[in-house]
Structure formats: structure tokens, C-alpha cells
Amino acid sequence: MPPRKSKRRRRTNKRRNAYGHLNLAKRKSVPRISPRNNASPFDLTRIGAQDIAFTDNVLNQSYRYEAICPYYKHELPKRCHSLKDWSARKLVEALFSNQNDELKSCESNRWLSYLIDTCPVSDSWTIWKRVWHYILLSERDTPAVFSIFYSKFGSNSSFYCHHIPSLRAHISARSTNEDRTSYITMNCLSRRHRFETLYANVHMPSLVNDLNRYRLLAPDYLVLLNLSGIDLSKSYHYLTSLSSLCFLNVSGCNIDSASLMSIFMAMKASKLQKLSCIVLNDNPGLDYFNEKTEIPSQIQYLEMSANGDGGSHVSSFISIANAGFAGLADSLKLQYLLKRHLVQIPGLHEQLLLDYRLIDQMYNPTADIADKCIIPWLKRSQVHRVRGVKSYIRKYTKRAKRSTGARSSSSSLNDSESLKRRKVTRVNFKKFFDM
Numbered sequence: 001m002p003p004r005k006s007k008r009r010r011r012t013n014k015r016r017n018a019y020g021h022l023n024l025a026k027r028k029s030v031p032r033i034s035p036r037n038n039a040s041p042f043d044l045t046r047i048g049a050q051d052i053a054f055t056d057n058v059l060n061q062s063y064r065y066e067a068i069c070p071y072y073k074h075e076l077p078k079r080c081h082s083l084k085d086w087s088a089r090k091l092v093e094a095l096f097s098n099q100n101d102e103l104k105s106c107e108s109n110r111w112l113s114y115l116i117d118t119c120p121v122s123d124s125w126t127i128w129k130r131v132w133h134y135i136l137l138s139e140r141d142t143p144a145v146f147s148i149f150y151s152k153f154g155s156n157s158s159f160y161c162h163h164i165p166s167l168r169a170h171i172s173a174r175s176t177n178e179d180r181t182s183y184i185t186m187n188c189l190s191r192r193h194r195f196e197t198l199y200a201n202v203h204m205p206s207l208v209n210d211l212n213r214y215r216l217l218a219p220d221y222l223v224l225l226n227l228s229g230i231d232l233s234k235s236y237h238y239l240t241s242l243s244s245l246c247f248l249n250v251s252g253c254n255i256d257s258a259s260l261m262s263i264f265m266a267m268k269a270s271k272l273q274k275l276s277c278i279v280l281n282d283n284p285g286l287d288y289f290n291e292k293t294e295i296p297s298q299i300q301y302l303e304m305s306a307n308g309d310g311g312s313h314v315s316s317f318i319s320i321a322n323a324g325f326a327g328l329a330d331s332l333k334l335q336y337l338l339k340r341h342l343v344q345i346p347g348l349h350e351q352l353l354l355d356y357r358l359i360d361q362m363y364n365p366t367a368d369i370a371d372k373c374i375i376p377w378l379k380r381s382q383v384h385r386v387r388g389v390k391s392y393i394r395k396y397t398k399r400a401k402r403s404t405g406a407r408s409s410s411s412s413l414n415d416s417e418s419l420k421r422r423k424v425t426r427v428n429f430k431k432f433f434d435m
Contacts (some may be wrong), residue, residue, distance in 0.1 A: 062203035063363040065196075066147075066210065067105045070377075071139035071177040072369045088130035096140045109144050116152050125153045136163035139177060143196055143210070151217050154352070160191040161352075179377040187331045190349040196356045197376040199363035200230055204238045211242060211354060221352035222246040222274060222345075224330050227253055228281075229360030240266035246345065247330055249279040256285035267296040276343060277301040277334065281389055299394075300343045306390040322391035327384065331355055342393050 074096070080086040095108050121127055132149055135141050146161070153159050162184050184195050198207075214221050223244045228251040232239075236259045239245065260280070266272055276298060280286060282305055295302070295316065302317060303326075325336040331353075337343040359379045363372070 062201050062206070063199065063365065065198045065202055065207075065363075066143040069140055069142055069373065070180055071373050073175045074138040074140055075174050075176075076134060076138050077174065084127075084130055088127075089134050091131055092134045092138065092140070096135070096138075105142065105144070109148060112145070113148050116148070125156050125158075128153065129158070133163065139180075146194065147210075147213075147217075150214075150352070154217055161194040162188065164188060177373060177377060179374065179381045183377060183381045187329045187355075189331055189335055189353065192351065193331070193353045193355060196354070197380045198356065198358050199376065200358055200360055201362045202358060204235045207356075208238050208242050211244070211356070214352065214354070215243065218352040220347065221354060222348065224334070224353065224355040225249070226330055226357040228279075229253070230358050233259070237262065239263065240271050242272070244274055245272055246274050247277045247334055248275060249330055250283070251279055251281035253283065254285065255280065255283045257287040260286060264294070264296055267298065273298070275299070276345060277337070278303070279330075280304040281386070301337055302392040303389060304392075306388045316394055317392040318395055320391050320393055322389065326386045326389050326391070337393075 076089060076092075080089060095112055096105075116124065116128060119127065128149075132153075135145060135149075141162075150159070150161075164185050165181065180195075180197075187195075211223055221244055223242060224247040225239075225242070225245060226249040228249050230253055232250060232253040232255060236250075236253075236255065239248070240263060263272070267275060278299060278301070281303060286304070297316075303322070320342070325333050328336065334343070334345075334348075338345060338348065357380050359376050361375065361379065
């Protein structure tokens with residue numbers, strides 16, 4: 001009988017033959033493809049891309065404009081006339097001591113809203129009016145703070161949007177934002193005229209939503225929006241959602257004929273029902289109007305560059321001389337048109353008027369805090385010379401002017417007739433006493 005093989009030897013034989021079918025010793029090496037002489041090993045054209053050129057777009061992050069104070073110094077007069085003034089002043093200093101910090105300003109606004117809601121006095125405006133006065137005086141009236149006060153006390157007839165100082169207070173030694181104060185003083189139309197100046201990198205949908213939010217507070221409010229110098233080629237459609245827009249200035253905003261026609265189509269679809277005035281200067285891509293151009297009937301004033309005949313082809317508009325008001329601010333231009341009966345907007349001075357302007361400069365969070373507050377109002381207060389601009393109004397506004405003149409002449413005739421009727425015959429002394 002043959003000797004039995006050991007188990008250890010059988011296991012080694014199985015281990016040797018386990019990978020025998022792969023034949024690793026006879027495997028051929030894969031040849032390496034060498035790159036072309038004119039191409040690097042990482043040439044992207046080898047995978048089918050013929051044109052790999054692309055352009056970079058710089059994205060500017062939007063900023064929280066509703067939390068930015070109009071000025072960085074919050075000085076108040078040293079004198080207090082009464083204990084109520086002293087209490088209101090201390091309350092303002094306690095609430096807004098850290099308002100320059102954007103995160104802590106939200107907490108201050110919540111406390112302010114809570115204190116107003118829990119005030120035990122029925123007519124709380126008599127108390128909070130002093131607080132609002134010191135908020136305006138110290139230039140802590142951010143858009144968020146103004147929204148809180150207007151939502152609570154906007155229905156009061158004595159509510160006002162800005163503090164307009166007297167001449168004596170204006171030249172005092174107290175540090176203020178002089179550009180902002182002087183601009184508001186010169187261009188304010190009423191006590192309910194609110195001014196805001198923002199940087200260009202504002203999130204447009206958020207701005208439109210914030211402006212539309214005032215419909216719950218004041219259903220009859222109006223908006224004056226100046227976007228001159230801002231590129232609106234990709235964001236103009238957001239403006240069609242602004243229901244209370246009354247005056248729109250899109251000078252130099254890269255508006256073309258297609259975008260303008262889309263705005264007109266939105267107006268015909270019952271949007272932008274209050275829009276009456278449009279300024280379209282310095283838009284090279286805008287073709288001039290022809291006889292087939294259908295401008296909505298609610299447009300009463302139209303302004304554009306005089307590079308051609310422009311609006312003269314439109315039968316419903318006539319050209320007017322604009323040398324007296326072409327370079328004015330939007331609010332003063334609107335007031336000029338109203339006083340001369342060229343535009344009809346009833347109740348403008350009694351309604352809330354939101355006057356917003358975006359400057360052509362980006363907000364820099366790392367810049368000096370003084371520059372953040374001063375630069376927007378400095379740019380807004382600069383006077384720009386406007387040349388080569390034509391202004392057009394609807395023909396029926398001229399008729400309205402004639403009708404008002406006829407009414408005034410007829411009223412003067414009626415007054416003269418009444419005076420003739422009430423004329424007393426003169427008598428001398430002897431005839432009066434029958435002497």
C-alpha cells in the first residue's frame with residue numbers, strides 16, 4: 001500500500017494552482033498612446049470640445065438695505081423741554097444703541113413693535129410721536145423702522161415721514177448727513193413724502209415685495225422709482241408687479257423695444273394701473289415710436305432722447321418745451337407737470353409717496369461706515385445737465401387746461417355780475433337826510 005500524502009503538501013498544491021487560469025506570466029502589456037506633438041496630455045479638444053471659451057460673470061451679493069441707517073452719527077440736542085421729551089430720548093437711545101450692527105437692529109425693531117402694541121394708552125400716538133421725532137432727529141429712521149411706525153400710526157393726520165429742520169437748526173453745529181437733509185428739504189412735496197436712496201446691488205424681487213407690502217397699510221399710496229444707470233436688461237420684468245408705480249425713470253438702463261413693449265403689454269393686462277409718467281433717456285437699443293405703436297392710454301407724460309422724431313409720430317402725443325424742468329429731480333418734475341395741468345394725478349399731496357432711487361454703485365460691506373451713508377445721498381444730490389431730450393404729453397391734457405381756463409374765466413364773469421348786483425347807489429349827505 002503506497003504511503004499517504006500529507007495534508008500540508010496538498011494545500012500548497014491547491015494554492016499554487018488557484019490563479020493558474022489567469023496566465024499572468026504570458027499577459028501582454030497594453031501599449032501607451034503618446035499625445036500629439038501640438039497637444040498636452042490634458043488637452044480638452046481630445047474629448048470633442050471644439051470651442052472651450054467661456055465668459056465669467058461677476059455676481060454681486062445683495063445687501064440688507066432695510067437695516068442701514070441714513071447716517072452713522074446719532075446726535076441729539078442737549079436740551080430737553082420736559083420730562084416727556086427726556087423719557088422719549090432715553091427710550092430711543094436704549095432701543096437703538098447698537099443699530100449700526102445689522103444683526104442687533106432686527107432685535108431692536110422687534111422690541112419696538114412689541115412696546116407699541118402693548119402700550120396701555122388708547123391714543124398712543126400722543127406718546128410715540130415724541131419718540132418718532134427723536135428717531136428722525138437722530139437719523140435712525142431705517143426703512144424697517146419707518147415701516148413699523150407707518151403701520152401703527154400712518155392713519156393719523158399729524159404723521160410725517162421726515163424731519164425738515166428750520167434754517168436756524170440747519171446751520172447748527174450738530175453733525176448730520178448734510179446731503180440728505182438738504183435734498184429732502186428742497187424736493188419734499190408733502191409731509192407724507194418718503195425718500196430712500198439705495199445701492200445698485202439690491203435684490204429687485206425683494207424691493208418690489210417690500211414696496212407692495214404697503215398696500216395693506218395705505219391702499220392709495222404711490223411710488224416714484226428712479227433706476228437711471230442700472231442695467232435692467234434681465235430684470236425689467238420685475239417692475240410689472242409693482243402695482244402702485246406712478247413715475248418710472250429708466251434712463252440709461254439698457255431698455256430695448258422688446259422690454260418696453262412687454263411693459264406696455266403688462267399695462268394693458270391691468271397691471272401698473274397707476275403708471276402715468278415714463279422717462280426713457282439714453283437707451284440706444286430703444287427704437288423710436290412709429291404710427292403703429294400703441295401706447296397705453298394711462299401714460300400722460302413721455303420723455304426720451306431727441307435722436308430722431310421719436311414720439312412725434314404718435315398721434316396721441318404732442319411735444320412741449322421742457323427747458324424749465326428737464327434737469328429737475330423726479331418729484332419736482334412731477335410737481336411742475338401737475339401745477340400746469342399737464343398731468344392729472346388726483347390726491348397726490350394727501351397720499352403716501354415713496355420716492356426710491358438706486359445709484360449706479362455697488363454696496364461694499366468692508367468700506368468705511370461714513371462712506372456707506374454719505375455716498376448714496378451725495379450722488380443723488382448731484383445736478384446733471386440734461387441735453388437733447390424731448391418731452392411729450394397727451395393731447396387731452398391740453399384740453400383739460402383749456403377747460404380749466406374756461407371755468408376760471410366763467411367764474412370770474414359770475415363774480416363780476418354778482419358784484420354789479422350788489423352795487424349800492426351813492427347818495428350825498430343832504431339827500432340822505434332829506435335836507
